Amino acid sequence: MNQAAIIPQSEIEDWQLPSRGIVGMACLILAEAAIFLIFVVAYLFYIGKSLSGPTPHDVLELPVFTSICLLSSSLTVHLAVTSLHKGAQSLCSLWLGATVLLGGIFLVGTGMEWHHLIYRDGLTIRTNLFGTTFYSLVGLHATHVIVGLFMLSLALLFSLRGQMSSRDTGRLEVLSLYWHFVDAVWVVVFLVVYVLGR
Template sequence: MSAVPIIPDAPQEQPWHLPSRGRVAMYCLILGESAIFIIFVVAYVFYIGKSLTGPTPQQVLEIPIFNSICLFSSSVTIMLAERHIEHNRIKQFGLWWAATIVLGLIFLIGTGAEWYKLIYKDGLTISTNLFGTTFYSLVGLHASHVIVGLIGLSLVLAFTITGHVNEKHSERIQILALYWHFVDAIWVVVFTVVYILGR
């Protein structure tokens, strides 16, 4: 008798689910904001070296290494916070979330200190020359996004402290974290263009 061939079961197709509306909305927001940043970055690059009067980037800009490390580190802390909320470890989530806020605040304070030096010690304002105009526009645009992100992170922390956050909210928290990762990624571009290529 010939053996009957065994036919393996057909693989079960996984049902397709619509992506989260929140994620789609955040991706659309990030796409739109990226387009705005591209315009500002292109303008900055186009006007490099075209200022008719000083000061120039080489004369006044210092590379903000510490501030940048803080901001880049905040992407790590927010990822750790996301992992903890998924497993309903609320206390650990809150600590890493708060660490993200602190790192973001340090970055903002550093930006403010840099602007204070540039304006009051070096005499560089938004109307001084093309460098001043494009510098404050681009770096200021990024700083405004950091502020918006910190407001959102602070609201989540307030809800966490008052006991209104648990693992059911992990999806929403991950969506907000996407925005923060976007802010960090944009700083890579701004840092490279302004403080590396522009000097």
């Protein structure tokens, strides 16, 4: 028998099952990614097929500032997890607050964009194929941002009340995975809707 193939007993004992929270979140992310893929494909399929205006080129502007805010929130939530892991609860609260603020700015920016599109440009979900696919895809993402902000706000509340410690790092890490997913999806939505679609 090959000696290199024998695993020391100490390594076998140290091995643990992955966290149920991380496995569960990974499964949720895979399912959500499939849903987003369907919406992205539908958007790409219907680009340029609207029989009436307005078109994406006529009304869409690049949401650069809000995109920077949302993508920066991935860093701040990572720093919150790292701070909690080190036992720096007040620093964790600070970074969670920054994450909620950045996500909130993104959401307000999306709302302002929609208000502008509906009331100035006359683009609603029933206007044409572009309106239907745009509001469906961007709205699906905005819904995920709202859910993420709600959960992050709860985590911030627990942190501010001193009800989080380094023992809760795993839970906050699971939540941060969801938020990273929301940010990663925005990169795809931004490229498809605002770059390729224009």
